[in-house]
Amino acid sequence: MRVAILAHEKFPDRAKTAVGILRYADYDVAAVLDRELAGDRVTDHVPDVQDAPIVAGMDDVGPIDALVIGIAPIGGGFEDSWRPDVRTAIERGCDVVSGLHYFLNEDEEFVELAAEHGCELRDVREPHDELTVSGGRAADVDAEVVLTVGTDCSVGKMTTTIELARAARELGHDAAVIPTGQTGIMIEGWGNPVDRVISDFTAGSVEEMILEIGDDHDYLFVEGQGSIVHPAYSAVTCGILHGAMAEKLVLCHEAGREDVHGYESFELPSIPRYVDLYEELAATVHPAEVYAGALNTAHLDEASARRAVDEYAETLGAPATDVVRFGTEELLEALL
Amino acid sequence: MRVAILAHEKFPDRAKTAVGILRYADYDVAAVLDRELAGDRVTDHVPDVQDAPIVAGMDDVGPIDALVIGIAPIGGGFEDSWRPDVRTAIERGCDVVSGLHYFLNEDEEFVELAAEHGCELRDVREPHDELTVSGGRAADVDAEVVLTVGTDCSVGKMTTTIELARAARELGHDAAVIPTGQTGIMIEGWGNPVDRVISDFTAGSVEEMILEIGDDHDYLFVEGQGSIVHPAYSAVTCGILHGAMAEKLVLCHEAGREDVHGYESFELPSIPRYVDLYEELAATVHPAEVYAGALNTAHLDEASARRAVDEYAETLGAPATDVVRFGTEELLEALL
Numbered sequence: 001m002r003v004a005i006l007a008h009e010k011f012p013d014r015a016k017t018a019v020g021i022l023r024y025a026d027y028d029v030a031a032v033l034d035r036e037l038a039g040d041r042v043t044d045h046v047p048d049v050q051d052a053p054i055v056a057g058m059d060d061v062g063p064i065d066a067l068v069i070g071i072a073p074i075g076g077g078f079e080d081s082w083r084p085d086v087r088t089a090i091e092r093g094c095d096v097v098s099g100l101h102y103f104l105n106e107d108e109e110f111v112e113l114a115a116e117h118g119c120e121l122r123d124v125r126e127p128h129d130e131l132t133v134s135g136g137r138a139a140d141v142d143a144e145v146v147l148t149v150g151t152d153c154s155v156g157k158m159t160t161t162i163e164l165a166r167a168a169r170e171l172g173h174d175a176a177v178i179p180t181g182q183t184g185i186m187i188e189g190w191g192n193p194v195d196r197v198i199s200d201f202t203a204g205s206v207e208e209m210i211l212e213i214g215d216d217h218d219y220l221f222v223e224g225q226g227s228i229v230h231p232a233y234s235a236v237t238c239g240i241l242h243g244a245m246a247e248k249l250v251l252c253h254e255a256g257r258e259d260v261h262g263y264e265s266f267e268l269p270s271i272p273r274y275v276d277l278y279e280e281l282a283a284t285v286h287p288a289e290v291y292a293g294a295l296n297t298a299h300l301d302e303a304s305a306r307r308a309v310d311e312y313a314e315t316l317g318a319p320a321t322d323v324v325r326f327g328t329e330e331l332l333e334a335l336l
Numbered sequence: 337m338r339v340a341i342l343a344h345e346k347f348p349d350r351a352k353t354a355v356g357i358l359r360y361a362d363y364d365v366a367a368v369l370d371r372e373l374a375g376d377r378v379t380d381h382v383p384d385v386q387d388a389p390i391v392a393g394m395d396d397v398g399p400i401d402a403l404v405i406g407i408a409p410i411g412g413g414f415e416d417s418w419r420p421d422v423r424t425a426i427e428r429g430c431d432v433v434s435g436l437h438y439f440l441n442e443d444e445e446f447v448e449l450a451a452e453h454g455c456e457l458r459d460v461r462e463p464h465d466e467l468t469v470s471g472g473r474a475a476d477v478d479a480e481v482v483l484t485v486g487t488d489c490s491v492g493k494m495t496t497t498i499e500l501a502r503a504a505r506e507l508g509h510d511a512a513v514i515p516t517g518q519t520g521i522m523i524e525g526w527g528n529p530v531d532r533v534i535s536d537f538t539a540g541s542v543e544e545m546i547l548e549i550g551d552d553h554d555y556l557f558v559e560g561q562g563s564i565v566h567p568a569y570s571a572v573t574c575g576i577l578h579g580a581m582a583e584k585l586v587l588c589h590e591a592g593r594e595d596v597h598g599y600e601s602f603e604l605p606s607i608p609r610y611v612d613l614y615e616e617l618a619a620t621v622h623p624a625e626v627y628a629g630a631l632n633t634a635h636l637d638e639a640s641a642r643r644a645v646d647e648y649a650e651t652l653g654a655p656a657t658d659v660v661r662f663g664t665e666e667l668l669e670a671l672l
Contacts, residue, residue: 064490075468076536093585101534127417132411136567138598198437199538202571212394228574229620231472235575242570263472269620279621284565284605 002028003097004061005070006085009036010052012045016154018070018097020183022049024162031061032070033085048324058088066095072182074232074262076101076125076196086110091220095120099182101196110211124185125193127205134203139245139286141214143176147246148224148294149278151268152261153233155254158184159226160294160323164250164335165221168330173336175219180207180240184223195225195236202239210244219336222246229279231263238281245286248335249278251316253297255308271315292331338364339433342421345372347390348381352490354357354406356519358385362496367397368406369421373471384660394424397466402431408518410568410598412461412532422446427480431456437519437532460521461529470539471597474581475622477550481584482671484560484630485614487604488597489499489569491590493560494520496630496659500586500671501557503664509672511555514545516576520559531572538575546577546580555672559583564613567599574617581622584671585614587652590632591644607651628667629656 005022007015011034020040022029031054033043042049055061067089068083078100086096090113094144096104103109104121114121146164148157152322161177161184168175175227177184179191184252192205206222214220222244226233251274260266269277275290282288293316305325313320319330341358343351347370358365358378365388374392378385391397403425405418414436422432422440426449432440440446440457450457474481482500484493497513497520504511513520515527528541542558550556558580562569587610596602605613608650611626618624629652633641641661649656655666 101536121374130507134568195534195536197535198531199533199535199572199575200437200569201659202535203568228617231578231621232470232539232580233536234621235571236535238574239535239571242567260472266472266621277616281564281617284613285567285570285602 001066002030002064003068004031004033004064004068005029005068006033006082007070008034008082010071011037013042015071016214017183017210018071019049020158021068021186024187024201030064031055033057036157058085066097069098069100070288072099078102080212090117090119093119095122097122097124097186099125099186101125122271123183125196127193127197131201131205131208133200134207134243138207138210138243142208142217143214143217143220145210145220145222145244145246145311146248146250147222147244148250148252149241149276150224150227151253152227153230155257156252156263156294156296160250160252161221161223162187163323163328164331167332168219171332173219174217175221176213178204178220178222180223180225194240199235202236203243206240206243228281230260230267231266235265242285246288248291249288250292250294250331251275251290253292253312255300287305290316290318292318292334295320295322297322337402338366338400338403339402340367340369341365342369342418343406344370344418346407347373351407353408353519355382355385356494357404357406357522360523366400367391369393375420394421400430400636402433405434405436406434414438423449426450426453426455429453429455431458433458433460433522435461435522437461437491451491461518461532463529463533467533467537467541467544469536470543471578474546474579475545477546478554479550479553479556481546481556481558481580481582482584482586483558483580484588485609486560486563488563488591488593489549489566490597492588492630492632496588497557497559498523499659499664500667503668504555504672507668510553511557512549512553514556514558516542516559516561530576535571539579540571542576557588561599564617568597572603577618578621582624584627585631586628586667587611587626588630589648591636626652626654628654628670631656631658633658633661
């Protein structure tokens, strides 16, 4: 499938869906739409992903099958400045894939236009109707469950989850990903958007996925969300922690981050404090331990990244690395 | 308003909405529907609330304005055995008030029937459309915020919240309740059903209420939900804890309860462990302390209740009582 990715004014640092898709999805990316970077190429900004031209809008994009909304702003709203591009895409017969809280399928203009042009509007963040409360049974599956947890949003939980599962498979293990967010769902092609379900069903929506495939694999890598200290998103984090009933946690962090992204008056606790918080809270439902750390060092040079990773491992008292930069070997040794 | 309360096969112990309404709501209760207890009276089972006859079904109920669904089963579904009573109520021109996850307004038969007979179907658990993520600002209001937290579901968080707020008002303080669940919303006449909102908006839906009235009162008593160790509901508990940003917590517990209600393979931690868990998790967003304890001793005789309360206070290292049985004086002294 050939796609364009809309990421206006946010590529690459605040367009994590776009970057996730460029890095992992089975799409052929024709272009990234970002009117502020038009004329650049993806690899001018992100070195280690699929390359594509960056353009100002749909008028500069050749034939594609679908337009993917590659931005997920706080609150998950749709910005009206994106409307002309979505409109053009539909008028050209393209499907539109979105992970926003705002559902394209509830937008009158898009629904009408899509019907007229025979296009599909795919809201991957729309939960299915059969979700319910957790039964506290995720630990009953045969697979060993590994969960990525974070010090904050956007520190690399999804990336770490996917890198670990892929590398485990390359080593011959039967490992699968449990996707819990819009980007993970777009990449894996299935999953419950845990941050969009009824709050009472948060843990249940994770448990449902684990029960569905947990007896068919040896390892499940569950994509975590948010952070347990996040003023807005901790509920989702807590629900995933208790719903997944993982034995092993991987603590994800971004080198140098000191306060909550977008909530700068909230300081992040120390790394050992996070370890205690996650382990103690998990243990009330199912005992879990932080077995490894994943550090996002994208903004550091090679030498500083090495130092940061070493320091993180020491603070954590567990193996740690940047899985994109230095691979997953050390972490998998600790986890499998 | 004159109402009947549907509580088939669950009154009184598993009908906490019914009991909450009998105890606190500004309704004149004509009857409680429970086909298993038909012929008894409410006060045969619950001594300290508004009395009413218990009947087998709507056919035995005189003129009323509304039928209230007084049961909230795990998962919040509608049981088809209740359908004849709801149908009869609507056919007699009564409104129907429900706090179920299942919305009466999405039930074709009821919607049609209600239109025909000019009745209103009031789903108090349907969140409004403008909810969003928390901004981490609840602590900015003038009011002091007190939050009830629990060792489990159904241990008395709502009762404690309402008793404390009412008693504080009787002492001349300007105190209000922040209702977060269906029963609290029915009693107070407003509120967000926090366990029914989009999981990402859990903390935000609490913050919204606090910002709305927090500058108009001296004290806000926030109704907690679930428990931070609950395999299914901890997400909601965590969202309320971080969204409310309370300074003072009241730990609610039922005397003798040892494992999670409905999830009996999960043992409850010790009381001091709860204190640590709640305080440590709260502190990552806003510092809070357990100032008092509320013990539900409904199933104990007077002497055992006294002993249980004393023991609870000692374990907690803070004043504790059964607010229904022994009043709120001690707790308010600690809290105000």
